[in-house]
Amino acid sequence: MELPILSLILFSPLVLGLILLFVPSEPVQIPQRTAFVFSLVPFFFSLWMLARFDPSIGELQLTETVSWMPTLGITYSLGVDGFSIWLILLTTLLTPVVILGSWTDIRKRVKEFLFFMLVLEWGMLGALVAVDLFLFFMFWELMLFPMAFVLGIWGGPRRYYATIKFVLYTMAGSALMLVAMLYLVLAHAKTGTLTFDIVTLYDTPLSRLEETLLFWAFAIAFFIKVPMVPLHTWLPDAHTEAPTGGSVDLAGVLLKMGTYAFLRFAIPLFPHAAEDAFPIVIAISVVGIVYGAMVAYPQPDMKRLVAYSSVSHMGFVMLGLYAFDVTGITGSVLQMINHGLTTGGLFILIGFIYDRTHTRQIADYGGVWTVVPIFSVLFLIVTLGSIGLPGTNGFVGEFMILLGAFRNHPWAVAVATTGVVLGAAYMLTMYKHVVFGPLKNAANETLADLNLREVIAVAPIVLLIFWIGVYPKPFLARIEPTVEVLLSRLERAGATLYLADRSPAADEPERVAAR
């Protein structure tokens, strides 16, 4: 019998997290080191999963199904495909990175913090591997609590406001989704089977009105998570107040839950409604790109600036999903990873410097290159990844998204491409004011450069920024087949936007081997 690899990945953080609780909390190095070693376990499991993952299959694979609550049609079923595989790896990679990076950031209740980080990992992984709607919903809600604790206990001065805003926003979305989910399952039950299995639910017969209402219930829940303008204001507050580890997980994985779930649920479950919604979704994506970039520009707080940049970048991801095109959606899935890496990297680096100075105000810095050259170089690399310089990961994702989306939405892409300029404007302005110029603040003269631990924590991110930028093929090759499956499902449902009458040649995309 094959080992249930997904279950191993999923439950190892929880089990190890519980074990961690029995480790002595003093000196703090004990739980820290234990947690770091523990967090490597799910990562190695996920590498193993990667090795077993068959890139030629677009459908869910490595599936595990165990009957759970048969009378309600609820099963414990897991699976992985091109949409989730890299997000799973990103999650299992970011957890050790975050634990290593939070070594000095967290000074009180260290063990509990580490426990919550592992529980959070469990929740995120659960939402990614679940292919049962109930199981997904359970994990979707479960993620919220460790994050709320991390924010509420280890957060900054306005942490209660931020936590309440975060929880209420997300819960509001969840409530909508729960109602829609139950309606969907009951609607499907009319066909004779009571099930929460996603793939089966894809074929639920629905009237156009039902489809539209359910779609929007799901969509709003996901828009809040992404977050899409104007439902985004919880994010800057959450990011600003969260400790480094919380910010990294929030930006790195939690936001992706919105776009991932959109791809996994909202679009394939309600293809026609999803198609009908395109003017609205495209509009708010493009507005988000420009608006997020503009609001990011004058931010005096580095974390807040990066938080708004997330709003802008996630607009790109959403635009890519709505390309309804192989290149666009593939790029969009890749961009979820890219954004996780670069934004995660930015938050970690900002966290490192914050540890030393206890300020995130851009105005308190200036001219730090001389004192902290390693920090400055790494910060530059991640910044370049974030603004999508060719050769870094951000370019590959943005290019594919914009190119893919151009086919159906040329004008929207024309506007979105200004994000390329605006993104450079706010990121480079921040970089300039932090790193260049004369050393403004005398307190920074004794700033210590990154130590080995910190460099090791950021190293995988920097490596992946270049890897995906230069040789994205292994990543794309595992995403694309699943995108093809989704698109053929949409085509069968007759929801292909207005592709067919636009370019007949596109039905059989001809691969052009460049001479």
Add this chain to the structure above:
Amino acid sequence: METELLRWIVLLPLLGFFAGVFAARTNRPELARFTGPAVVLAAFVVVLISVGRLWSLPADGALVDKMFTWIEAGPLSIDFTFRIDRLTSVMLLIITGVGSLIHLYSLGYMDHEPDVARFFAYLNLFVSSMLILVLADSLPVLFIGWEGVGLCSYLLIGFWYKDMNNADAGQKAMIANRVGDAAFLIGMFLLFWSLAQVGTASLNLQSINEQAPLLAEKLPWVPTVVCLLLLIGATGKSAQIPLYVWLPDAMAGPTPVSALIHAATMVTAGVYMIARLSFLYVEAPGAMDVVATIGALTCLFAATMAIVQDDLKKVLAYSTVSQIGYMILGVGVGAFAAGIFHLMMHAFFKALLFLCAGAVMHALHGEIRMSHMGGLGSKMPITAKTFLIAAMAIAGVPGFAAFFSKDMILEAAFVSGHTLQWALGLIGAGFTGFYVFRGYFRTFTGESRLDPEVAAHVHEMPRVMTVPLMILAVLSIVGGWIGLPFGLLWGDAIGHYLSPSLATPHGHHGHPTTGTLLFLMTLATAVALFGIWWAWTLYAKSPQLLETVYARTRGVYTVLWNRYWVDELYDTLIVDPYKRTSRFFWKGVDAVFIDGLVNGVGAVVTWNAGVWRRLQSGNVSHYALGMLAGAVLLAGATWLVLQN
């Protein structure tokens, strides 16, 4: 012909970059001082070998190095492939050849710089990116180089980062370039999907050029729009109207950077790109006219600003903008080979001018204002003489480089019927002669206006700096002879050499008579010489005239000195409104409006809860009343439903 040699042209400087980073990290400047120039020289050798192989192939042959598939999904497939044809070979020789000389010169120039390892690391990275740009076989790979050189430019302009002005200048360059790049991207997208519609979706350069006629036939508007979008990209990178404003500021970087990046190579990338896509451009005559007009306007416009600058490097910066204007004019009127010819000559004489300016700056401990120079010729004879040669070359003194190349462009403009553009270029030639000789006379001749303390230490540069000057001086003289008019000797050798790589515009006007050509040439030369004569009169022969001229032209002078207030205009029209809107979105929309709504909802819920809480009075009779009311309502509702 397949060969794995080509990748080494890029990898060698890239290795130099890593060596430089290592040297900077471990504080070994001497290591970077060796590897920095060595890798570029090595790349030059590999280029020579490659070009040798190319010459053994038929005229339209090419060397190809296919490395791996870069991005692939759906119809999009981009190979990471390098390709050398004749056009690329010229660019490669310029980049690595002139690049080597500038690297050697930098050894002397950056002698006292403690951070020299970082300097060479950036410079090597630049060379590597520039080589990717010209070796690329597809637009996205070209774009890697295109933005890569932009990054290096950003880093090198801000090399002395402790001065915020330098960092500002670097960022300005990056943002201006990105504006162009955004248009470039949109152009690529439109091209890709249009090709998907009419033929094969591809961004491969060969494929684009091959399918260009088909595209023009099926979707006639597309080539025009694509070419205009790419032109916007070119105006960013090649500092043309309207995006030229970053280049004068870019002079904040070390002078070898100005020579290599902001004169010889990077800023000519737009010209190269248009020549590379000449087959597409000739399908868009309307766009070509715009290209020619932009070039001609920039050429004159920038030249007028060059004549009043006090900063010697700024003179050269505006001169560069103006000279690239000529190249753009050349490719715009379909004289692609002439554009590339002038690009090559410009690489020689403009690099030389900058390196001479650098030598002066080095000798004067950073002084670059001509009002604080004068009479340096006797103390720095080699620098002065090579500057003079370069000045003659750029002004188009007969026999020198630009005499041939600029003339070829003006001729093509006239012959193809672009009379207005030709006239602008012709007037520009007069300004060119004036500003460059003004620079020469004010710097190297006449009374010394030096600070006496500085004057005592002025000396000629060491060999490592003067030898590159002399080599470039020789090239500035003889280089132009590869494109002789009237079929003299070998005739237009460069044009013949490049012709397999370049398109010929439709409706070519045939060959004008020798008489016309002679007339045009004489006219251009006369205008240039007139400019030189004026400069000589005002700045060498009778400086007392200067006051009179100033007095009479104060208005014009003010306009020019303030650079037509274009920077201020952009600030007022674009930058400031953007900043204000951003702030408004943040403080007004986000914090007050959206969050106000959010918090408002929260407040309403709290208030609401307060109201409802009163219902829970704990008084049993209230609850009983409530129950009764509920029961009545329910009964009533049931009755209503049953009635229907």
